[in-house]
Amino acid sequence: MTPAYELVVGMEVHAQLLTQSKMFCGCSANAFDTEPNSNTCPVCLAMPGMLPVINRQAVAQTIRAGLALNCTIGAEAVFARKNYTYPDLPKGYQISQYELPQCSDGWIEIDTAHGAKRIGITRAHLEEDTGKLVHADGVSLVDLNRAGVPLLEIVTEPDLRTIEEVNEYLTRLRQLLVTIGVSSGDMEKGAMRMEANISLRPAGSSSFGTKVEIKNLNSFRAVRNALEYEIRRQSAVLATGGQVEQVTMGWLEHAGRTYVQRSKESAHDYRYFPEPDLPPLAVSREWVAELQASLPELPLARRSRFMAAYGLKLADADVLSADRGVADFFEATLQAVGGVVTPHKVAHWIMGDLFRLLNEHNLDRIPIPAAHFAELLQLVARHVINANTGSQVLKTMFSSGESAARIVERENLAQVSDANVLESAVQSLLAAHPDEVARYQAGKTQLLGWFVGQVMRETRGKANPDLVRQLLQKYL
C-alpha cells in the first residue's frame, strides 16, 4: 500500500559545543553536574553592569562545524539579543546569532534506500544555553550552572522525507560533530537536543502542508516516536478533510504523545535587535583556513577511502569509519601488522572479538594500544597461536593490559606444531577409539571433526588444527 501522504521534515539540532569556558564568561563549560549554581559568576548571573565577552574558541568550533557541513562562513561573528522572560534566562534575553548566522547554505550527505542524498543545511549559528528549573515540593528552583554554555544550532531545509532519513541524518550529524571534536554527542547529558518541523502533503504534491513544530526531543528514539505519532495524528486530521493547525508542540515521552504548547496567535515576539555590548568579531580568511586545516578526515570520506584502499565492503567500511577512535585504531593496526594480516582480517577481528569485549566491558574507547592488537593478529597469522587462543589472549589483554606475546609466553599458549608430538597423540587417539575409526572408514567422514576436537582437547587447545587434520587423514 502506498501511503496517501508524504512526510516533510526539517530538523533543528542544538549541540553543546566542546569549549573550556562558557560563551561569554570564564565559568567552565563542562561543570554543570556540580552543586547547583556553583558554576556561575556575576556575568552569567546577569548582575548589574556585567558585560559579555565573546569566547573565540566557541566561534572557532562553530566555524569548524560549518566547514564540515559545507557551509559558507560569515566574515564576522555578529550577535543579537533574543528577548523573553523566564527564570532560567538570567538576563531576560538570550545572546544569539540571528540575522547573520556564522554558517549558512551547506549540506550533509546521508544514505537512503535510493542511494546517497544531500540534506540542505540552512544555517548553523552560535548561541548560549539557558539554566534549568528544578521543580520540587511545590516550589521551583533555578540552577544556572548551564546558563551561558555555548550551543550550536543547526537547521536543515525541509529535505527529509521518511523517518529513516531523519534518523540517518541525526546519526550522520552526530558522527560528524563528534569526529571533528565540536561536540561530545553525549545524548544522556543533553549534548544534543532536537526540534522537528513536520508537515504532511498528498503524495506527489510539490507544495508544503501546514508545519507543526515539535520541541524538546532529547533522543533519536524520541524523535522517531514523536514523528510516528504526529504522522498518525495529522494523517487522521487530513483524511477526514480537516486542517492541520500551525502550532508549537511538546513531546511527552512517558505518555508517548505530543501536546500543544502554543498556537500561532500566541507565538513569542522575541524583539530581536543587535547586541550592543558586542561589536562584530572579524573572522579572517586566514583563521578560516587554519580551522579548515584543523579538521580531521570526515567519516564519509574515510568510508570511501577504506573501501577503495583496503577493499572493504560498504557495511564494514561504514562501521569502521563511524567512530574516529575505531577508524584510527583500524588504520594503526593495519600499519603495525605490516602486510602480515589482511585488512579484511583486521576488520573482522575489530568488528568481532574487539567490539564484543568493548560491549562486555561497557567501554566506548578501545583500551589497548593498536601495536598490542597488531602483535596478537600476527601471532595468529603466523600460527604461533590459533584463532581460539587468540580470542582468549585478547580477553586477557583487556583485563591485564599486557602484550599478546607476554601472555602467550606466560601461559604457555603457543600452539603445538611439532609433527612428532602430534603424530603420537593422533596414533594413541585412534588406538583408543576403534569403533569410531571403523565408522569413519565405513564412510561417516563427518567424524573427522570429532577426531580433531579430541586432539585439541588432549593438547589443551594448543595443537595446530590444520596439522592435526592432515595427520588424521594420513592415519585413518
Place this chain on the structure above:
Amino acid sequence: MIDLSTLTIHACHQLLQKREISAVELTRAYLDRIERLEPRVKAYLHLAPELALAQARQADARRAGGEDNPLLGVPLAIKDMLTIKGMPTTAASRILEGFMPPYEATVISRLRALGAVFLGKANTDEFAMGWSTENSGFFTTHNPWDLTRVPGGSSGGPAAAVAASEAVAALGTDTGGSVRQPASWTNLVGMRPSYGRVSRWGVVAFASSLDQVGPLTRDVRDNALLLTAIAGADPRDSTTMPLEIPDYQAALGQDIRGMRFGLPREYFTEGMHPGVRQTIIDAVATLSDLGAHIEEMSLPTTRYGMPVYYLVATAEASANLARYDGVRYGHSAGADTMWENYRQTRGQGFGPEVKRRIILGAYALSAGYYDAYYLQAQKVRTLIRQDFEQAFAQYDALITPVVPIPPYKIGAAPTDPVEMYLTDILTLPTALAGVPCISVPAGFIAEDGASLPVGLQIIGKPFAEATILQIAYAFEQATLYHRQTPPLAHD
C-alpha cells in the same frame, strides 16, 4: 580649618605632597561638611565614612612610603550607577534596594589602585533616566546654587556633591547628556568621553551603545586628571577601543590660536532662554579673542537626535532592565506564582519614568514596528554620525550651548513628557555620534535673586578629548567663571 569651597584635585595634591594636610584629615573635613550640608543638598544616596577613612589611612601610608600620584588620598563622590565593593549599588531604584555587588567597576578599580578615596554613592535619576534627579526612587537632590531648584540629571547627585564641596570631584555617567547637563547647571566641568574611551564594565547599564562614564570636576585640569585615571581599553568591555591615552595634561595651556570652530545654527533652538543665548554669544566672542576662527554652520540632522535617541536608548533599556526580576537579587515581591511575582516585583520596584521607557523600548522593537522605529532610528543614527564626520572635516571643534534653559524649580518640570525631553535636546546627537564633548562654565543668569550657572559645550572628533580639553582650558583661564562658588560655599 581648610577651605573646601574651591579645592581641586591638583590643589589637594599639592597640600598632600607638602604634608600640609593628610588624606585622613582631608577625608574627615569632607565627611564633616557632608554631615552639615546633606540635609539641604541631598547629594548622596549612601555614605561610606568608615571605608573612606580606611582608604585615606592607606593613602597616607602609601604616600609615607614614597608613592605619589595626583589622586592618592583625594575624596571623590561616585554616581550610584557605578559598582563599588563594600557599598550598595541601587541605580536609585527601589528594585535594587540592598544590592551589594561582589565586584566593582573597572574605572573604580583603576581609581582604587591610584589610592583615591570613595566618600559614597551619589544620587541619580532612577537608572539614569532623567534630567533632574526627580526620578530618583529615593529623593531629589537640590542645586547648591539655588536649593529650590534641581541640579540637573541624571548625574545630579555627583554634580551637587562637587558644587556643594561635599567632594573634590566625582564620576557620573552620560547616556544622553547626564554628565554635561548637570555640569552646566552647577558650574562644573563635565566630560562625556568618546564612546569606547572608558570601560562600562561594572557600570549599571541604561543604554549600552550610549552609556559612558565621565568626570565632573571643579576645573578643566581636574577633568583631565580624572579622565587620565579612568580611560583606556578593558578586555572585559568589548566596546572599548585599544588606543593610546594621550597626555591630557600636556594639552592644557596650549594656544588655540588659528583653530577653526563651527557654530551649528540648529543648536540655537526655539524656546532657548535669552540668557543662555547671550552667554554663548559672549563665549564665542571670548574664543575669537583667543584667536580661534568661528563660523556658523549647519548640522542638518540635529532635529532627529531626540526621536532617534528615545528609540535607541529605550529599546536597549527595555532589554537591559529585563534582568531585574526578583529571582536572583534585589527587590522581590514574594508573590505566590512566578508570573505574579514578576509583575509585582517590577511593578513595585520601577518608577513611572523607567516603566514608560521600558514600554516605549519594547514597542519600538516589536514585530511589525521594528522596521519603522528601531531600524529606522539606527539608519538615521548613521546619518547623524556622518553629519559630525563632515563637520569635523572642516572644524577642529563645535561650539554649542549645553541646555537651552537654566535649572528649573523642583517640582516645576514641564508636565508633558515630550516637552520635558527637550531639556536634553542639545546633548543627544553627540551621544548618538559617540563623539567626545565637554561642558565648561560660561557664565550666569540672574533669576529670582539666584545666580544660575550656564555651561558651554565643546564637541570634538572621536577620541580627540585632548583637543576639547585644550579649548576648554583656554576658555576657562580666560573667563574664570569656574572660580565662582554657590551661596552655601562657606556654610
